[in-house]
Amino acid sequence: MTNYHLDHLDLLETEAIHIMREVAGEFERPVLLFSGGKDSICLLRLAEKAFRPSDIPMPFLNVETGHEFPELIEFRDRRAKQLGAKLIVRTVDQALASGAATQAPGEVSRNKLQIPVLLGAIEEFRFDCAIGGARRDEEKARAKERFFSFRDSFGQWDPKNQRPEIWNLYNGRLNAGENMRVFPLSNWTEMDVWEYIKREKLEVPSIYFSHTRECFRRGGQWLPVPPAHTDATKPDPYAGARPKPTEQRKTMVCRVRTIADMISTGMVESPASSFDDIIAEVAAARVTERGSRADDKASEAAMEDRKKAGYF
């Protein structure tokens, strides 16, 4: 090697590895949030790069809404096993049953209910730091996040009073009960993520690629038709998220661009069946990836409000 030049992926990678290792060095009980989505898939590769040949020195955590794409769950479990990591799963269902979370009347989405479940898991395991795959280019409020994002003992984010982050010196100091959210992919764009997945030949859940699926039209989006309700002894978890007779249905050749759960992920019509196809699609895209998420459409400040309350 005579050429001391790094390209943008190398630069983003070394920055993220540095952050991962700072977490391992500064915190007692870190955890890595792994959903099986494309961003957290990159986090796992970065964790391998940061810590191998040792074990990745933190467990993985996923909060399930109960409305997940089955493909995602299968992939998540398999990937965690491959890496020899401990995977902790906490669910909105458990939290509803125990009363730790309550659903607002008429509300179908369980997106907000992930907050008390996440905070509950942080308390249960006394995690002092949670690594997440959020990127600043996803959304306006995220654009203001630090790499090390301080949360008070209620898990709240105070955007007006963030610790200044200077050079690559991250302040990880906490008092009891406080914790940190750390975002190694802060500077990555959607394009960087796909280019990295391609370069690293990472496996992703099949729903990122083109497939045929029955969808229905709601709120300007094509939402997947949820799986049939088979267990009559329990209330339908998808009640309210099923197509009404008046809503248009269509069998589409489609894929997901970003994954929330089934009831808030808009499907995009797409023939993309390889990483190159996806990269070409991202390059030509005329809407942001969050444009296909129902949870962000609520209001201009939807994300900011959720983050202040402890969302990741």
Add this chain to the structure above:
Amino acid sequence: MSVVATSSSLSSRPVVPVVDILRFNTCGSVDDGKSTLIGRLLYDSKSLMEDQIEALERSADITGGGQINLANLTDGLRAEREQGITIDVAYRYFATPKRKFIIADTPGHVQYTRNMVTGASTANLSIVLVDARAGVIEQSRRHTAIASLLRIPHLVVAINKMDLVDWSEARFNEIRAQFEEFLPRLDIKDVKFIPLSALNGDNVVEPSKHTPWYAGPTLLAHLETVHIASDHNLSGFRLPVQWVNRPNNPTDARLHDFRGFSGQIAGGIVKVGQKVMTLPGGLTTTVKRIHTHDGDREEAFCPQSVTLLLEHDIDVSRGNMIIGLEDLPGASTDLQAKVCWMHPRVLQPGKKLWLKHTTHSVQAVVTEITHRINVTTLEQEPAPAGLALNDIGEIRLRTSRPLVFDGYATNRLTGSFILIEPGAHATVAAGMLHAPREVVRPEDGDFVI
């Protein structure tokens, strides 16, 4: 953020140019047009998506009487939308076929200088906005001075709202002359003046037909082509150890003796077989392997992240530094530095704080506040009352353990530190170290293996 050694080494690369990253920040006073300028850069370089444009149009109908407000793109927080001001650093991303860009949009009011320091600390380039009607004001000098103190290599003075001064070349030259008066006192090598109108897009992405007298590039053309010579020092090898990589009960027998020191190279180049010294302690040994998850390397350089395996079993832990035997750093508990104070409580001598330098945290006490720097005149002033929020001053510190460091002018990564207040753990200062008075000497080591 790009690292280029020599132009000759570039010629060996494939035809496809390597896309690198330019980081820049924008500063100026409230209403100089920063948000509009960033909005314009994104809009005209076609980096905006339809739903973002739709959202802009939606808010234009509600609040703007139909006029799209490009500033709404960056003013991300509700409080900002309500107060109409930018209160924190917001990061934006866009790319052209030539480069990827990271923008730190840093706010202009006096009380938010700390955010500007935050946004500027990692920048290759700073854009200082000037309202053509107002000319150079105290804020412009202040921002330029901060860019200089932080050693940002490139500066663009964007003279905005030229439409409001009839595109006057005379006015442009006048403002340029005002700048050039104080620039010689600063450490900025490369300064470019560009006349523009962020609102109308003149000279932002497209050349303006109103400025036939201006022969220079548009702002975007300049950002795409400015040569970002290495911010990273490739001469003195420095590896601040972040984490000791020692597999627990590995199933693979070959890993029983694996003991690696992981970190991001903060300066220089390292090669297998090279002699290195570990500090503190001063023991000298040889690099046995440079491990990465993608396989072993013969050589690695700043800012790569690697894991070093050493010939001898030396006690090294997080916060220690592995260095090359040339271009040696200093090691001392008595430090001199410039600091930007970022906390409402005034800094006075005797204050005890945490100091984080590279991966090393130590206790520190401020022994003296030598003077305050007037960032408008750049003159030194006595500071009997200490340093107040947003003050920049010269201080002396004593630390509980020696720091292994370089002067900030030599190496931004091993020459910088932050101070953390012990109660709520707020980050209260950004510090830039003076060059060491003496460097460590290998023969100082107690025993050389």
